[in-house]
Amino acid sequence: MKRYEALAEDIALSIRTGILKRGEKLPSVRQTSERRGISQATVYQAYYLLEARGLIRARERSGYYVIAGASKLPPEPELLSSTSGDSTTVDVSELIFEVLQSTKVRDVVPLGSAFPSPSLFPYDKLASSMHSSLQQLDPWATVEDLTTGSSELRRQIALRYLLVGMHVNPDDILITNGALEALNLALFAVTRPGDAVIIESPAFYGALQSLERMGLKAIEVATHPREGIDLDALESALGKHQPKACWLMTNFQNPLGCSMPDQKKQNLVALLERFQVPLIEDDVYAELYFSSHRPLPAKAFDQSGLVLHCSSFSKSLAPGFRIGWILGGRYLSKLIRQKLSSSLSASLPAQEAIAHYLSKGHYDNHLRRLRHTLSVQQSVYTEAIARYLPAGTLATRPSGGYVLWLELALHVDVLHLQKLAIALGISIAPGPMFSAQRQFRHCLRLNYGHPYSDKTAEAMQTLGRLIQQQSSITV
Amino acid sequence: MKRYEALAEDIALSIRTGILKRGEKLPSVRQTSERRGISQATVYQAYYLLEARGLIRARERSGYYVIAGASKLPPEPELLSSTSGDSTTVDVSELIFEVLQSTKVRDVVPLGSAFPSPSLFPYDKLASSMHSSLQQLDPWATVEDLTTGSSELRRQIALRYLLVGMHVNPDDILITNGALEALNLALFAVTRPGDAVIIESPAFYGALQSLERMGLKAIEVATHPREGIDLDALESALGKHQPKACWLMTNFQNPLGCSMPDQKKQNLVALLERFQVPLIEDDVYAELYFSSHRPLPAKAFDQSGLVLHCSSFSKSLAPGFRIGWILGGRYLSKLIRQKLSSSLSASLPAQEAIAHYLSKGHYDNHLRRLRHTLSVQQSVYTEAIARYLPAGTLATRPSGGYVLWLELALHVDVLHLQKLAIALGISIAPGPMFSAQRQFRHCLRLNYGHPYSDKTAEAMQTLGRLIQQQSSITV
The missing domain is CATH 3.90.1150.10 (Aspartate Aminotransferase, domain 1)
Structure with a gap:
């Protein structure tokens, strides 16, 4: 959390708990700056944020006033689901x-x-990128980059992993029609009809649809609303059933919003390694963190290629473009063959536009x-x-x-x-x-x-x- | 065949058979025009075509000379394959x-x-279309047109069918990631692992890959190099095995290049109707006809929705864009659900660009x-x-x-x-x-x-x- 966010959170808490009451004036920017030992600019940022949240409002030549009443945030739920432990x-x-x-x-x-x-998405800038990239397009690229996807886009994706310290070879990336295709390819690569697959409880419904379509059984494992899947429950499910895969969202899980702490991700990978069960990791929300840094994926702890890591630009940059990818680990060549025979390739102009957009440095802004x-x-x-x-x-x-x-x-x-x-x-x-x-x-x-x-x-x-x-x- | 093409074909034949010999001068444009009762412009077109084919060459202020020697075109093969008749x-x-x-x-x-x-493809014009369409994009379209695809593109596709007298409702069209995904969705909709599927002999290898991936058996049916699958052989295969589908290319089949005459297509549909076996029709080359009009698909004779007709823009307009479609007949809603859960939607910018390009009337030129x-x-x-x-x-x-x-x-x-x-x-x-x-x-x-x-x-x-x-x- 940045300094101004911490300050804003602090003041918001005072408002919610009734320490600061509706109609009261906030301390001036200068006062707060001096008292807390932070710059006036930081205080301004905090006040702007609180204003945007509808908690305070500026009155001209007078200062900032509380406009929200004390409210109690709803409490958070605890560990969810008493699953039967059976496969379904x-x-x-x-x-x-x-x-x-x-x-x-x-x-x-x-x-x-x-x-x-x-x-919320920069369609105008993407349009310009698409125009530029398509005009520079080497028609041969439509043949050479078939199936695995645009080499420039794969390079740009590898660069983003480098930002969190992960060394990913562009050749280990397969571009897909959104993360959904990546996840389905992954599931298809490691299971056969009738097999059982571990999912969270509750789980992303896309996982349920895929399991249903492929004739797979679901093993639902209790999942904590803040910290993700319960590792003890997971371990006992791994022992009891013989699942062929484990499909999880490690960051900002849909629907709970939970995220596994890094240490827990490491333990997860070690546990699955012990049982030799591949992890299908759905990490499409990773770029949408509110704290100061992007959380790691479980893939970061994968030594043996057992994690099939899937992500996309659909939630963070370009919905509708249907550009996702998979780091396939030891299953990569199998995945490439499946992609070739099921849908050949992802749409090239969408790939090139995103690669161009990323290369211009627009993405982080x-x-x-x-x-x-x-x-x-x-x-x-x-x-x-x-x-x-x-x-x-x-x-x-x-x-x-x-x-x-x-x-x-x-x-x-x-x-x-x-x-x-x-x-x-x-x-x-x-x-x-x-x-x-x-x-x-x-x-x-x-x-x-x-x-x-x-x-x-x-x-x-x-x-x-x-x-x-x-x-x-x-x- | 256009008049100039007929004339060119005529002269080419004379050259091949040795009636016109290498080094000989062709009759002048005026002579030919008068003798055949066609315009000089038409004769010029024919001569240009022959020149482009490397058969004749213009000498300045002298006229056109034969530069190719007599050659015999290779003979055409007859009915191919003595298939075992078993499923494989x-x-x-x-x-x-x-x-x-x-x-x-x-x-x-x-x-x-x-x-x-x-x-051979107009990537520069497509780039302009993409720029225009993406700038006008209503962001809500990324939500509303999900899964079934851009409504404008579906309308444009329906208009093209209207040109050959087929009335297709845009709502009966599902946009896919190229024809390959359409074909795979179709196969998945009508079969289960272990089922048998009829294919041509020889068949498009994509069909073989799909059958292999889905654990289906192939029944290869003898196919005529000019007129497509042998209907007698097909009938006996339908009777002997109980295939769950028949996957054919009715026009300019890959790899033979054969096309079924219209009457034969009608008979094919009637035959499959009798056995209640759905036809998966791969019609991706239909727009690449050399005669005067686009051949009909078998779908044109389908009264009961038994034909799953698949096509795309990948061979005729925009390779790499991965935009295809399927007319799903009675299987449409099943196909839409499968598409939703397997890859959600086709790439929107590619769809909009093609819709824009078509709406501007560029496609026919x-x-x-x-x-x-x-x-x-x-x-x-x-x-x-x-x-x-x-x-x-x-x-x-x-x-x-x-x-x-x-x-x-x-x-x-x-x-x-x-x-x-x-x-x-x-x-x-x-x-x-x-x-x-x-x-x-x-x-x-x-x-x-x-x-x-x-x-x-x-x-x-x-x-x-x-x-x-x-x-x-x-x-």
Whole structure:
């Protein structure tokens, strides 16, 4: 966390807990600067951030005033799921399909969406990059870079790993049609129909869809809402079943928002190494961290090529371009052959445009803005949860990404809630979407990647009312 | 065939058969115009075409002279393959992979390539279209057009079908990552591992790779080098096995270059209808016809949605963009769900660029040039076959596309030939690549989609020598 963010967090806490009250004046910038021994510029940055979060407002020639009342952040949930420990045949894709369709309508308040707001991405700059790169395109590249993907893009991706100290050879990268294809190629490479695969509980529904499509069984393993999959539970599942793969999101997991600490990632890799079970690592949110540095992937601790590490630009730079990649480890040549025979290659202009954009150094500036926006929006949405949803609602507080997880009172039926909400123009992502056993019937995933508007506030209020009504009827 | 093409063909025939001899002067443009009752412009066009084919040459202020000697076009092969009629487990992907790798090197003479010359495509115009379309892009389109694909592109594709009298609803089109993904989605939708699928003999190796990857069995059915799959043989295979699908290329088949006459396509659809076996139709070369009009797909005769019709822009407009589509018939909603869970969506900028390019009316001009180039190159390559390859070599004479099929003397081993050729910088596509039973060991596919240069002539000569040497050793 940067200095100004720490200061802002400090002041926000004072407001929430009621130490600073609505209408009160904040200490002046000069006073705060002197008292805390930090520059005035840093204090200004902190005040701007608090203003953006809707907690304080400047009055002309007077200073900054608190405009938000004391609020209690919703508490965080604890370890989730009491999974049966059995492997499960997967059959959830119709439910998932229905919910996804409901989020595609423009007028719906997209609390259930899987995507951040499309307005957050630099399509104009990407258009220029595309024009430049396509004009310079060597037509032979359409033949030479087939299947493995643009050599310049692979170099640029390798350079980004170097920033976190990982030495990746561009030749070890296979470009794919988004991370989803990468994950599916990985799953196909290490399993056969009927095999069992370990997933988180709750898990990204894309994993469930892939398992279902390929006739694989799911073993759901309890997952901590802050620190990711429970390693003890994982170890016992590895011993009990003979899974052929383990599919996890190590950073800003969808839907929980949890991240495994680095040491835990290292232990995870060591554990899987012991059982010789490959890890399919979905790391698509890694660039969307709110702290001071990008978290490492589990791949960073992989000595033997047992980790198939998948990522993409779809969440961080260019949704719709469908450019992802995989570091295939010991499975690379198998993956390349599969890619060749299943879809040949990823779209070349999209690859070249992103490579050009990265080579011009635009990416980090864009990411800084995007992360800041998302972190501010998380605060605003979290305050709205505290304000509008019934007391007792639990919410995760991810340190990156754009989704969080809500646990409602146990008797609430989110599948029913979803039907009521969509009829009123609000989409939500109900918990059972994220479980082969259709657990989490009282939970939902909330997307905070869209600007918080009056309409959003209204939707949150409506959602609160709908939940309240369910309580009154049921109790 | 246009009038000037008919005239050129006529004169070319006179040259080949020795009626017009090398060094002789052609009748003047005016004479020919008067004698044949056609405009001088038409005669000029014909002479230009003959000049481009290397058959005649203009001498300043003197007229046109024959520069090519009499040659005999290689004869066409007859009905191919004596398939065993059994279904076969497929295991050819390593051979295919090896051969494909060998064609990717820039300096190799690409007689074995699967692609036409990259220089034949309008990348500069596509770059402009991409710039325009991406700047006008509504970011919400990245969400709304997910999975099914750009609505404008689907409309443009539907308009092209309308040109041949087919009424296709844009909502019946699913955009895919090239035709290969479309074909794989189709195969996945109608089969399960262990099922048998009917393919042509020889077949597109992509079909073999897909069957192998999905654990399907191949039933190879004899295929006529001019008119496509043998319907009697097909009927008996349908009766004997219980195939779950039939995967065919109805126009300018790869590798033979054969096309089914319209009536035969209609009979094919009726036959499959009777057995209720879905047709997976690969129609990627349809736009590359040399005659006066685009041939119909079998889909045009499909009343009940039993045909899964796949095509793309990869061969005709934008290789590397990876934009294809499928008309899914009764399987559409299943295909959409599979696409959603396997790769989500095709690359949006590539889709928008192609839609923009089509909407500006550029496509037909480009196609006219492309078809003309390919048809001229076919003549030139065919003459080279007659000149450089041993007498007795048979060659198909496709009426479109950019590959033809060679049948060498029975004792020639093309797998051995391929190794010798690639060592000398020449790639070829050996027959066994196109057969689950590894038949056609004396056949090869020849790509005429690259400009015929001195280097090509040299390669053809070398190839002829290598074949001759095999004959002397073996005999």
